[in-house]
Amino acid sequence: MQEYSSQAAYDRGEAVCVIGAGASGLIAVKNLRENGFEVDCYERDTVLGGLWNPQNQHSPLYPNTHLVTSRSQTEIPDFPMPDDWPDYPSAAQMLEYLTAYAKHFGLSEHIWYGSEISQIDTVEGSRFEVVVKPAAGSAARRLRYGAVIIATGHHWAPNLPAYPGQEDFRGTVLHSSQLKDASRLRGKQVLVVGGGNSGVDIACEAAVNAAGCVHSVRRDTPHLPKYLGGEPTDFALARIGGRPKFLRRFLTDRLLKGPGRLAARMGIEAPGPGSAGEEPVRNGRYLEHVGDGSIRRRGDIARFDGFDVTFADGTEMRPDLVVLATGYAPKITLVKPKLLGVEGDSPYPKLYARMFSPRAETLAVAGLVEPGVGVLPIVHWQTHAIAHWLHVRKGDPERAANFRRQVVAESDQYEVESGGASPRHRLAVDAEEYLASLGRIIDILEQEPAK
Amino acid sequence: MSLTAWVRRARTPEPAPVRREIAVFEPADLFDIDIKDDPEASPVLCCTDDPAGAAAFNALWLKRIATSGRYAAAVSVRGQGGTPAAEGGVEAFTHDVVQAAVTVPRQAVLIGHREGAAWAALAAGRYPAAGLVLVSPQRFPKQPPKPVGGPPILLVVSESEAQSKEAQAVTEAYGTAPLTFAGSPDEVFKGAAAEGILDAVLSWLDGKK
Structure with missing residues (x-):
């Protein structure tokens, strides 16, 4: 039995509970409030900004983290970043931006810091009882809400591989989130494991800081530089999306030909980005470092052996420091897995339109997608849709039922066929199709009710 | 702001x-306790198509708005006052107002004067004023x-403008009845008419809080 400060739960009426005060949570709070909802936001840490705040004790930032998507494709649609900022802002600038957003829209007064949610239960049909556990001292509180939005993100639980002999390895092994300072790389023989954005970024840091850098990748991923044709890559590619259909293929191929040939020259045999739907790595420096030999690429690790590491191709090295940039596993333990459509052995939620719980109408998840473009605008439109949905549901049950059917139909459209085994690709959506689908969902919700 | 408008932008x-x-x-x-x-x-936040830009509001508006307890700002869009000229028409002026x-x-109230009103209205379409x-x-x-956030x-x-096509078009677009002031439309920044407008605007703002 848990100790509660009072027996009865405090009823917050139609108020909405938002969990997490990172980028997604802040956007959710702002959009819900703009639509007239009362909101309580709970943040387990004592600071806002989520993964972008280095003071967050769980922050996954590594040295010199920058956005991999450009400013114009990443900024929140109704709160642009200052236009004198660089095309690819740093993590510090992202935090400054999110802090300004929270201040501008007066969000802080709705956030309860140091409050971890320990339990969420459905009560009275579609309402939720939430148990809030303050970090310091006092007993847990129980509150009831009309709806819950989970915005806890998916970059918290490190995805750690286990190799034979790893526990007896004599060098240091760190996950990318534990590497807070590039000075730890200085003068060392560094082995970076993982071919995602973080792995490639850290390999570039090691290329200029460490005594030597070996980069172990299990399989080849498509590589994109941060600029193409004189423009930020994602912007250049998005612009092609606005051209007539028969031209798109041709223009995309022309744009990607150079980078594709460079990657092939460096021994990266991967289908071009966009064709297989696999999210490309975005880094312009990496291939040049491979080209000047400051990064040596190797295949998968076969085993650790005392001081040494043996790769699948039989080569060996003796690293002082191994950085596992192997990403994160999505992990939501707040609610019963069934509520998020987690079934069978797969730990991945199956949500309607990637945001609505298939079981509970008033439970939604914001930002649990990997769209291959900036996530902030996606979350903006998601929470916009969620807020509208909560309105429609309250006011017009018949439209709500219709909408529900529509959403189920939408949900089947943008599952990306994923050949890769890497966890984050399980959350991948095709940005263009997903945005179009979000657009249709918002249109349905905004339609005037038929009289 | 609609999703399609954002995608296009x-x-x-x-x-x-x-x-x-x-x-x-x-x-x-104001140094006034x-x-x-x-x-x-x-x-x-104010903007106008007057070439002086932000400076046009210095004579009376900003001080008067601050006296009512509000943070008052005015922006010179590109080519006005102290802001260097640059490419771009209405779209760029709107961008300047949003920035x-x-x-x-x-979260700011946008006040636009003459063409500045058009920029303010466009800006309100992408920033929740x-x-x-x-x-x-x-x-x-x-x-x-459609203004974001209503x-x-x-x-x-x-x-003299109350019956103009512009005023009627705006009234129709937003369904708001115009508030009229006595005097010439050029006396917005100084003089008795300006005082009257400001009082009306500020009391309207206080009523909407």
Whole structure:
């Protein structure tokens, strides 16, 4: 039995509970409030900004983290970043931006810091009882809400591989989130494991800081530089999306030909980005470092052996420091897995339109997608849709039922066929199709009710 | 702002950045202990098509707005006052107004004068303004975007303009009745007419809080 400060739960009426005060949570709070909802936001840490705040004790930032998507494709649609900022802002600038957003829209007064949610239960049909556990001292509180939005993100639980002999390895092994300072790389023989954005970024840091850098990748991923044709890559590619259909293929191929040939020259045999739907790595420096030999690429690790590491191709090295940039596993333990459509052995939620719980109408998840473009605008439109949905549901049950059917139909459209085994690709959506689908969902919700 | 409008804008090259001149007057700048900064009151951001830009509001407006306890700011869009000229038409002016709005510490009320009213209305289509005040609008878009977040809207025109096509178009677009002021439309920044307009706007804003 848990100790509660009072027996009865405090009823917050139609108020909405938002969990997490990172980028997604802040956007959710702002959009819900703009639509007239009362909101309580709970943040387990004592600071806002989520993964972008280095003071967050769980922050996954590594040295010199920058956005991999450009400013114009990443900024929140109704709160642009200052236009004198660089095309690819740093993590510090992202935090400054999110802090300004929270201040501008007066969000802080709705956030309860140091409050971890320990339990969420459905009560009275579609309402939720939430148990809030303050970090310091006092007993847990129980509150009831009309709806819950989970915005806890998916970059918290490190995805750690286990190799034979790893526990007896004599060098240091760190996950990318534990590497807070590039000075730890200085003068060392560094082995970076993982071919995602973080792995490639850290390999570039090691290329200029460490005594030597070996980069172990299990399989080849498509590589994109941060600029193409004189423009930020994602912007250049998005612009092609606005051209007539028969031209798109041709223009995309022309744009990607150079980078594709460079990657092939460096021994990266991967289908071009966009064709297989696999999210490309975005880094312009990496291939040049491979080209000047400051990064040596190797295949998968076969085993650790005392001081040494043996790769699948039989080569060996003796690293002082191994950085596992192997990403994160999505992990939501707040609610019963069934509520998020987690079934069978797969730990991945199956949500309607990637945001609505298939079981509970008033439970939604914001930002649990990997769209291959900036996530902030996606979350903006998601929470916009969620807020509208909560309105429609309250006011017009018949439209709500219709909408529900529509959403189920939408949900089947943008599952990306994923050949890769890497966890984050399980959350991948095709940005263009997903945005179009979000657009249709918002249109349905905004339609005037038929009289 | 609709999702499609945003997608279209995100695929269009952004106007060249310029160093914008923004004039700011805070209640604390008045050195008058009787005036309290009201943390609940929305800040105000003004723009006009007057070539002086932000400076046009220095004569009376900013100080008067600050006296009412509000953070008062005015922006010179590219080519006006102290802001260097740069490429781009209405789209770029709108961009300048939005960029100025997000630097204001809290959600701002947009006040636009003449063509500035058109920019303010376009800006309100992509920034959730706390209010939108259109003073003697000119060259107003035929179909202004739906303001984000549904802010209250006030239309202020001089008596001589009350029947103008512009005023009627705006009234139709937003369904707001115009508030008329006596005097010439050119007396917005100084003189008795200006005082009258400001009082009307400020009391309307206080009523909408």
